[in-house]
Amino acid sequence: MTCMETLSAYAFRSIGLGERMLPKANITLCEQFTLIGSGLIWNIYYGALALFAGFFLANALALAKAAQNPWLRKPAEWFIFTFRGSPLFIQFFLAYQVFVLLPKGGVELGGITVHTDWLTKAWAGALVVLFLNTAAYSAEIFYGALRSVPKGDIEAADAYGITGFARFRRILWPTMLRLGWPAYTNEAIFLFHATTLVFFSSFPAFRQQGDALYYAAYFADKTYNPFIPYPIVGFYFICLTLLLTWAFNSVNRRLNRHLPSNQRARIRLRPQLIR
Amino acid sequence: MFAHCADPSALGGLNWLLCYLTSGKHLLFYYSFGTVLVLLAVTAPVALGMGFLGAMAARAHNRALSLVGKAYMLMVRGIPDIIFFMFFVIALDQGLETVAHHLRCPDWTEPIRTALEFKVCPEAKIPPNSAPQYVHQIYGFALAVVTFAIVFGAFAANVLYGAMNAVPRAQLETAEAYGLSPRQVFRRILVPQMWVYALPGLSNLWLILIKATPLLFLLGVNDIVYWAQELGGSKTDSYAYPHGDWRLWYFLFLLAFYLAFTRVSEVVLGRLTARLSRGQATMAGEAMRKAGA
Numbered sequence: 001m002t003c004m005e006t007l008s009a010y011a012f013r014s015i016g017l018g019e020r021m022l023p024k025a026n027i028t029l030c031e032q033f034t035l036i037g038s039g040l041i042w043n044i045y046y047g048a049l050a051l052f053a054g055f056f057l058a059n060a061l062a063l064a065k066a067a068q069n070p071w072l073r074k075p076a077e078w079f080i081f082t083f084r085g086s087p088l089f090i091q092f093f094l095a096y097q098v099f100v101l102l103p104k105g106g107v108e109l110g111g112i113t114v115h116t117d118w119l120t121k122a123w124a125g126a127l128v129v130l131f132l133n134t135a136a137y138s139a140e141i142f143y144g145a146l147r148s149v150p151k152g153d154i155e156a157a158d159a160y161g162i163t164g165f166a167r168f169r170r171i172l173w174p175t176m177l178r179l180g181w182p183a184y185t186n187e188a189i190f191l192f193h194a195t196t197l198v199f200f201s202s203f204p205a206f207r208q209q210g211d212a213l214y215y216a217a218y219f220a221d222k223t224y225n226p227f228i229p230y231p232i233v234g235f236y237f238i239c240l241t242l243l244l245t246w247a248f249n250s251v252n253r254r255l256n257r258h259l260p261s262n263q264r265a266r267i268r269l270r271p272q273l274i275r
Numbered sequence: 276m277f278a279h280c281a282d283p284s285a286l287g288g289l290n291w292l293l294c295y296l297t298s299g300k301h302l303l304f305y306y307s308f309g310t311v312l313v314l315l316a317v318t319a320p321v322a323l324g325m326g327f328l329g330a331m332a333a334r335a336h337n338r339a340l341s342l343v344g345k346a347y348m349l350m351v352r353g354i355p356d357i358i359f360f361m362f363f364v365i366a367l368d369q370g371l372e373t374v375a376h377h378l379r380c381p382d383w384t385e386p387i388r389t390a391l392e393f394k395v396c397p398e399a400k401i402p403p404n405s406a407p408q409y410v411h412q413i414y415g416f417a418l419a420v421v422t423f424a425i426v427f428g429a430f431a432a433n434v435l436y437g438a439m440n441a442v443p444r445a446q447l448e449t450a451e452a453y454g455l456s457p458r459q460v461f462r463r464i465l466v467p468q469m470w471v472y473a474l475p476g477l478s479n480l481w482l483i484l485i486k487a488t489p490l491l492f493l494l495g496v497n498d499i500v501y502w503a504q505e506l507g508g509s510k511t512d513s514y515a516y517p518h519g520d521w522r523l524w525y526f527l528f529l530l531a532f533y534l535a536f537t538r539v540s541e542v543v544l545g546r547l548t549a550r551l552s553r554g555q556a557t558m559a560g561e562a563m564r565k566a567g568a
Contacts, residue, residue, distance in 0.1 A: 081534070086486070086530050086533040086534055086537070087485075087486040087487070089489040089490065089492075089500070090489055090526060090529050090533060091530075093503075093522075093526050093529075094530055097522050100520075193354075193355035196357050197357060200493055213361070216361075217361060224369075224393035226361070226362050230362040233358050234353075234358055237355055241353040
């Protein structure tokens with residue numbers, strides 16, 4: 001097969017399109033690049049969706065943790081502690097066991113049958129876990145940022161008569177985002193890194209449709225040569241990291257656009273957020 | 276373990292549970308917690324040492340050495356750590372076997388690496404094929420420890436490099452003005468002061484390291500995740516203690532273990548931070564001075 005044929009056969013293999021059989025013998029470099037790249041679709045799918053949905057839950061959780069009312073604060077604190085204090089790996093295993101135990105036929109809720117079997121599939125179950133996990137990590141970041149909003153900003157808002165939700169929406173929230181953004185960028189990067197765990201924990205890869213690391217491990221297993229497939233995954237992830245940094249940087253610039261250039265927050269990569 | 280556990284089928288209730296939880300396989304399960312603790316106890320200092328070397332290399336005046344240190348630090352930033360775990364275990368194993376192959380079978384003519392296999396002469400196998408099972412297990416565990424140390428050393432290098440740069444420049448300049456040599460400045464001024472700056476990062480790293488221990492399972496070590504899978508799976512009547520699928524409870528137990536471990540670590544590290552902040556020219560140290568006065 002030429003490289004173009006390989007590309008058309010395997011480019012979307014990870015989502016079930018194209019050639020069904022994975023290459024078994026005479027594995028070429030092109031095949032490795034194509035299949036691992038195809039697996040990257042899953043990493044991007046998990047990372048992007050979990051990040052997007054997690055952002056909203058994280059904001060709510062950060063506010064709940066900062067709330068005076070213990071009925072709001074305590075559950076938020078426990079949620080954040082549970083997901084930040086335990087390994088993502090164990091969370092995957094546990095979630096899978098819970099989802100498997102759900103009744104096969106679905107749950108009767110007020111006359112409507114809610115199907116639950118899709119939760120045992122990786123595309124939904126692992127996404128739920130990643131979503132809750134990133135929400136907890138981001139909530140802690142936003143909570144810290146919320147606590148470091150300068151007192152003067154709030155006093156100024158009070159002096160202008162801005163109160164309640166308007167004060168939150170126009171003063172507190174933008175400042176919180178601005179202060180938390182560099183840390184949140186790191187969270188996003190390490191969330192994408194964490195997506196590689198999905199097919200290595202309990203969620204099975206359906207019809208050999210896995211993520212980038214799944215195919216890399218497949219090739220390493222077939223060729224007994226780790227020196228080609230793993231660097232390829234590494235290469236793809238460096239590209240992904242650069243892309244993410246660029247995207248988050250442009251948001252960061254927008255959040256900081258009213259500040260003089262020497263006060264702007266810079267994004268620095270700090271590997272302190274792996275799960 | 277207990278004498279009355281000899282016939283489990285005759286037991287009931289609490290007695291059954293007691294015997295079940297002290298069966299031979301469960302004892303192995305409890306020992307595997309020891310495996311995790313050993314891994315932590317060995318990896319943490321080694322990783323810290325590697326990190327220290329990495330940070331020192333990155334600060335070196337020698338261009339090449341500095342590049343090596345910086346490359347080591349950069350390694351973990353863009354690439355998921357799990358890829359290193361998967362990679363290093365095979366790469367280290369093959370590297371060792373290749374070296375052994377060249378040493379022990381110099382007149383072996385077949386290629387070591389072909390398209391579909393990696394083959395060294397039988398004498399170069401590490402551990403030897405004839406070795407008992409536990410040697411294989413120890414070798415696997417040792418590979419895992421080295422891998423953990425390499426990866427976490429890179430994280431520690433990041434933290435220590437930042438901490439070394441955070442020590443106020445004036446402190447070092449004062450020392451230089453007193454005529455201390457660069458080596459003395461490093462040993463007497465920089466290193467004692469950097470720990471307080473490094474501690475938040477290192478505490479974080481310790482928590483990350485705790486949370487990375489289930490990856491041992493991926494590296495093929497019989498750790499707590501392995502035993503939870505093994506013991507929790509449903510057992511038919513042919514087993515001494517038949518039961519349904521209890522994996523959920525085993526994993527809940529693991530979750531509780533990790534949460535408790537994290538919590539205890541957080542408390543201890545909090546105390547350590549307070550201890551190290553005493554008398555330091557930082558905000559925390561200043562606050563303590565004021566509170567004491």
